[in-house]
Amino acid sequence: MTADFEFKDTEKTPMAPTVSIEQITIVRPIKVVALLCAVMGLFMNCLSVGSTSWFQTDFGRDGLWQTCVFIEEDAIECRTVKTSDWLEASRVLFVIGMVICFLSIFLTSFGLTTDLFHRKEKYYIAGMTFMVLAAISEMICLIIHPVKYNEELEKAGIHLSWGMGWSYGLGWIAAILMTVGAVILYIDKNADELIYREKTSYNDSIEEAYDP
Numbered sequence: 748m749t750a751d752f753e754f755k756d757t758e759k760t761p762m763a764p765t766v767s768i769e770q771i772t773i774v775r776p777i778k779v780v781a782l783l784c785a786v787m788g789l790f791m792n793c794l795s796v797g798s799t800s801w802f803q804t805d806f807g808r809d810g811l812w813q814t815c816v817f818i819e820e821d822a823i824e825c826r827t828v829k830t831s832d833w834l835e836a837s838r839v840l841f842v843i844g845m846v847i848c849f850l851s852i853f854l855t856s857f858g859l860t861t862d863l864f865h866r867k868e869k870y871y872i873a874g875m876t877f878m879v880l881a882a883i884s885e886m887i888c889l890i891i892h893p894v895k896y897n898e899e900l901e902k903a904g905i906h907l908s909w910g911m912g913w914s915y916g917l918g919w920i921a922a923i924l925m926t927v928g929a930v931i932l933y934i935d936k937n938a939d940e941l942i943y944r945e946k947t948s949y950n951d952s953i954e955e956a957y958d959p
Contacts, residue, residue: 777935778871782855784928785878788921789848792885795921796841799825800912802896808912809896811838833895837888841918844884848925851877855932871932878929885922889915 795801799810807816807823811834815825828834851874858870893911900907 775935777931778859781928781931782852784924785848785852785855788924789845789852791917791921792845792848795914795917796845798914800914802909803912804907804909810914811841833891837892840884840888844881847877847881847884851881875929875932878925882922882925885918889918
């Protein structure tokens with residue numbers, strides 16, 4: 748007893764296309780500008796905080812941590828600044844401002860990169876708030892420090908002319924940049940767009956027919 752088997756050639760049977768909805772988030776470039784303002788502000792703060800060029804006189808220069816005295820034409824001697832309450836307050840305010848600025852960069856970056864559209868605005872608002880707090884903290888330091896520095900010289904009976912150094916100027920530029928970044932985020936915090944787009948996928952299946 749024999750059985751005949753017939754094998755048919757494999758053929759492709761096209762299936763119906765699959766339609767899905769794709770979600771696309773469009774981030775406005777101006778938010779990246781706000782983030783760059785905060786990054787540049789933090790960078791300038793890093794240059795400023797450890798420098799000895801906050802204040803300059805004919806005999807040397809002073810910073811938050813050290814004071815330097817000119818010994819000879821090409822020689823300079825630096826030593827730790829004598830601490831006081833106002834100096835400690837200035838240091839704390841400036842360092843706190845740097846830490847808050849770093850947190851604002853982290854939050855704003857997360858808002859730019861997250862795929863959760865409904866949370867973007869919350870991250871932008873948090874980043875904006877931290878930028879404002881960082882700027883306020885540093886501005887208080889930059890206002891109090893020269894006033895107290897001058898009072899300290901007068902109490903010691905030291906009469907000399909002094910001026911602001913480049914490090915002090917960088918501190919102000921950093922505070923202004925963070926303020927600008929916060930303003931940009933406030934103006935543009937709700938401007939991201941969510942677009943839904945249809946995506947069609949075409950799949951082919953392979954069927955094998957077997958007829959005894």
